[in-house]
């Protein structure tokens with residue numbers, strides 16, 4: 001059996017280069033192929049912590065909202081107050097359905113009042129945004145632009161990106177961006193990325209230049225020993241970064257996902273899910289996104305499965321990521337657990353492929 005390439009699963013414009021660089025595992029994400037690893041997850045974690053890594057994250061596809069009503073439409077789609085958002089600024093946002101359930105957790109970039117990009121996690125948000133915009137009569141076009149993010153992450157990322165684009169990128173605050181060119185390659189340079197080690201994402205605006213941009217970053221990064229990587233499963237658990245579709249389950253709302261900071265239910269403008277989110281906030285979330293410390297020396301089963309969390313033999317949640325963390329000095333995980341169990345805490349059990357394990361609930365992030 002082999003996975004057949006077809007138009008149903010799109011290759012990113014960095015795909016050839018990722019393969020050539022040694023990507024040895026990958027998975028589906030937003031109808032594309034997201035490289036997962038280059039064969040040594042622990043070394044990739046070390047590089048991210050101490051050096052610089054480059055990641056193909058073109059599978060974080062863009063949903064562009066453009067036109068005279070773009071700002072109003074984007075606010076109507078988003079559960080976060082966008083009233084102070086400036087041109088050149090990004091924000092991490094929750095977008096929900098009418099029941100207040102999280103549909104995606106994009107990074108939203110405001111290019112100007114009439115052009116926004118939702119940089120989306122793994123769900124079909126384009127169709128939802130199109131339907132809402134059409135039904136509400138907003139004067140916008142909702143479409144997918146030719147934009148592909150390439151992440152440069154780690155403590156040396158700033159030096160690499162500054163050597164390509166100049167020192168002005170050093171002044172960028174978190175999630176702010178500049179529209180720039182490297183030689184003649186058009187790029188939005190944004191201080192962002194799915195790690196807490198610092199870095200940038202280069203949003204390439206011409207898919208025919210994927211190999212050129214990859215090669216330019218590899219060359220600029222060579223003095224810093226840059227290497228390929230992927231969204232890192234160990235670091236993101238240490239940092240408590242949410243994986244939409246990995247950690248969330250059907251019906252998860254932003255208050256259950258550690259996204260309460262990004263939801264303002266009392267803003268003046270209406271938005272999709274507002275009434276439901278007001279109610280959920282008043283009642284309190286049924287589950288919480290928390291950390292677990294497992295009472296084990298190390299685990300050796302593959303990550304990526306969901307394991308049941310138990311209390312007195314009853315299922316009270318799911319653990320959706322686990323890692324041997326040398327930084328924390330423990331086996332750590334992330335889980336969705338019923339709120340009363342979290343409040344009573346701290347000890348639960350996890351039903352793992354290696355048997356039942358005791359675990360303690362911790363607040364996120366670990367680091």
Ligand code: THG
Nearest residue numbers: 060092105106107119120121149193194201241242
């Ligand atoms: N890159 C791009 N788009 C994306 C992702 C990405 N869209 C989907 C998904 N990944 C979004 N997920 C996150 C989750 C957390 C953060 C960024 C993207 C993040 N969080 C910081 C934190 O938790 O400390 C800061 C958030 C804040 O306070 O505003 O950075 O990887 N292009």
